[in-house]
Amino acid sequence: xxxxxxxxxxxxxxxxxxxxxxxxxxxxxxxxxxxxxxxxxxxxxxxxxxxxxxxxxxxxxxxxxxxxxxxxxxxxxxxxxxxxxxxxxxxxxxxxxxxxxxxxxxxxxxxxxxxxxxxx
Amino acid sequence: xxxxxxxxxxxxxxxxxxxxxxxxxxxxxxxxxxxxxxxxxxxxxxxxxxxxxxxxxxxxxxxxxxxxxxxxxxxxxxxxxxxxxxxxxxxxxxxxxxxxxxxxxxxxxxxxxxxxxxxxxxxxxxxxxxxxxxxxxxxxxxxxxxxxxxxxxxxxxxxxxxxxxxxxxxxxxxxxxxxxxxxxxxxxxxxxxxxxxxxxxxxxxxxxxxxxxxxxxxxxxxxxxxxxxxxxxxxxxxxxxxxxxxxxxxxxxxxxxxxxxxxxxxxxxxxxxxxxxxxxxxxxxxxxxxxxxxxxxxxxxxxxxxxxxxxxxxxxxxxxxxxxxxxxxxxxxxxxxxxxxxxxxxxxxxxxxxxxxxxxxxxxxxxxxxxxxxxxxxx
Numbered sequence: 285x286x287x288x289x290x291x292x293x294x295x296x297x298x299x300x301x302x303x304x305x306x307x308x309x310x311x312x313x314x315x316x317x318x319x320x321x322x323x324x325x326x327x328x329x330x331x332x333x334x335x336x337x338x339x340x341x342x343x344x345x346x347x348x349x350x351x352x353x354x355x356x357x358x359x360x361x362x363x364x365x366x367x368x369x370x371x372x373x374x375x376x377x378x379x380x381x382x383x384x385x386x387x388x389x390x391x392x393x394x395x396x397x398x399x400x401x402x403x404x
Numbered sequence: 405x406x407x408x409x410x411x412x413x414x415x416x417x418x419x420x421x422x423x424x425x426x427x428x429x430x431x432x433x434x435x436x437x438x439x440x441x442x443x444x445x446x447x448x449x450x451x452x453x454x455x456x457x458x459x460x461x462x463x464x465x466x467x468x469x470x471x472x473x474x475x476x477x478x479x480x481x482x483x484x485x486x487x488x489x490x491x492x493x494x495x496x497x498x499x500x501x502x503x504x505x506x507x508x509x510x511x512x513x514x515x516x517x518x519x520x521x522x523x524x525x526x527x528x529x530x531x532x533x534x535x536x537x538x539x540x541x542x543x544x545x546x547x548x549x550x551x552x553x554x555x556x557x558x559x560x561x562x563x564x565x566x567x568x569x570x571x572x573x574x575x576x577x578x579x580x581x582x583x584x585x586x587x588x589x590x591x592x593x594x595x596x597x598x599x600x601x602x603x604x605x606x607x608x609x610x611x612x613x614x615x616x617x618x619x620x621x622x623x624x625x626x627x628x629x630x631x632x633x634x635x636x637x638x639x640x641x642x643x644x645x646x647x648x649x650x651x652x653x654x655x656x657x658x659x660x661x662x663x664x665x666x667x668x669x670x671x672x673x674x675x676x677x678x679x680x681x682x683x684x685x686x687x688x689x690x691x692x693x694x695x696x697x698x699x700x701x702x703x704x705x706x707x708x709x710x711x712x713x714x715x716x717x718x719x720x721x722x723x724x725x726x727x728x729x730x731x732x733x734x735x736x737x738x739x740x741x742x743x744x745x746x747x748x749x750x751x752x753x754x755x756x757x758x759x760x761x762x763x764x765x766x767x768x769x770x771x772x773x774x775x776x777x778x779x780x781x782x783x
Contacts, residue, residue, distance in 0.1 A: 315442050341736065
């Protein structure tokens with residue numbers, strides 16, 4: 285199940301765990317990333333919490349936790365090479381895996397068609 | 405109120421949009437922050453080949469003595485800046501600062517001697533205020549004209565000379581800070597060998613209605629890419645150059661800003677034309693005794709950029725604060741974070757270990773000499 289947030293994150297939800305990243309649209313808007321800071325494995329966040337930070341040449345931006353949950357895995361490859369996010373934001377450039385506190389929370393997020401409408 | 409309808413457009417606006425420029429508000433203008441290549445590639449391309457920047461938002465002002473004697477205009481300008489304008493030779497340009505009575509900086513600018521007048525380039529955000537300041541202080545002696553009828557572009561990078569030489573062969577005889585009139589593709593242009601990137605290059609003033617034609621000719625060259633404001637900022641930061649409003653302003657003096665090099669001996673204590681500019685007493689004293697704080701370069705040890713506003717402390721807990729970052733970001737050629745900021749006198753020596761507050765943590769940074777990249781001016 286693929287879901288999207290208004291903050292331009294995507295979630296691929298499988299068995300109660302969401303793989304989270306930023307959308308192609310977000311990656312284009314941010315431009316070339318030069319730094320990514322990921323959360324600690326085991327950290328818990330509420331929806332909207334500052335889970336990660338990305339920096340382009342020009343500016344820093346927060347990546348918000350899309351739903352309540354616990355971080356169970358992070359993608360260290362993107363901290364070593366932030367350009368992976370620009371190259372494949374909805375694939376190899378994923379950020380973290382979030383064990384959802386309540387899987388039903390995802391029902392409130394957008395599907396792909398609704399997100400595409402949002403970004404035009 | 406819809407702010408976008410208030411934004412001004414440069415004579416190159418249509419070209420910027422057609423080149424894929426991502427337009428953003430800047431200093432009252434709609435300007436390209438980047439083109440399709442993106443900030444990183446644009447930055448690296450400028451240092452490797454040549455980049456073309458639309459800087460038409462900046463203010464171009466001619467200063468003409470009402471007496472007809474250009475020396476009167478030079479003397480009038482010297483009442484506004486702590487710089488030797490009188491001895492600036494015809495066809496030469498010099499960096500200058502408008503100061504206020506407290507010794508603060510109203511703007512930084514370039515002054516060129518064009519023989520029968522002076523030609524001044526000031527920052528976009530300050531141009532109306534600068535023009536009013538000049539009008540009030542020297543308007544009785546000089547006729548001042550703000551040239552909204554001219555575009556200004558910068559062609560910067562190691563290939564800039566060979567690119568411009570295809571339109572104007574004489575360019576090769578110019579050296580750093582020379583200024584000449586020339587005919588580019590039947591346009592009356594003013595070319596200076598200067599810029600804001602630390603690279604060799606040129607700034608070219610072009611009549612507005614011919615600007616797009618001249619720029620298209622330059623962009624036809626395979627070595628040239630259009631470059632936006634994003635890369636302009638990272639390039640000037642790597643070159644250790646101040647951004648007015650960030651690194652210098654009305655609350656910083658030229659000495660605090662580490663810009664003593666801009667104040668020639670003739671205007672200092674014991675000089676032939678000592679003082680005679682706003683804030684002279686404060687600035688001349690600071691030249692002898694130093695200031696309590698100073699602008700320095702900073703290199704971070706990690707990969708996290710340290711940006712403007714970050715607090716600088718001597719300890720990793722961030723308790724003993726000694727300064728603030730005024731500009732910071734990622735340096736593509738350095739391949740790491742670079743920054744500049746103000747620190748107290750005790751912390752200005754290169755190599756001094758400091759800690760910068762970034763998102764609640766204090767990250768190690770080191771005071772470093774600027775420029776971060778070696779400049780390549782053709783002196």
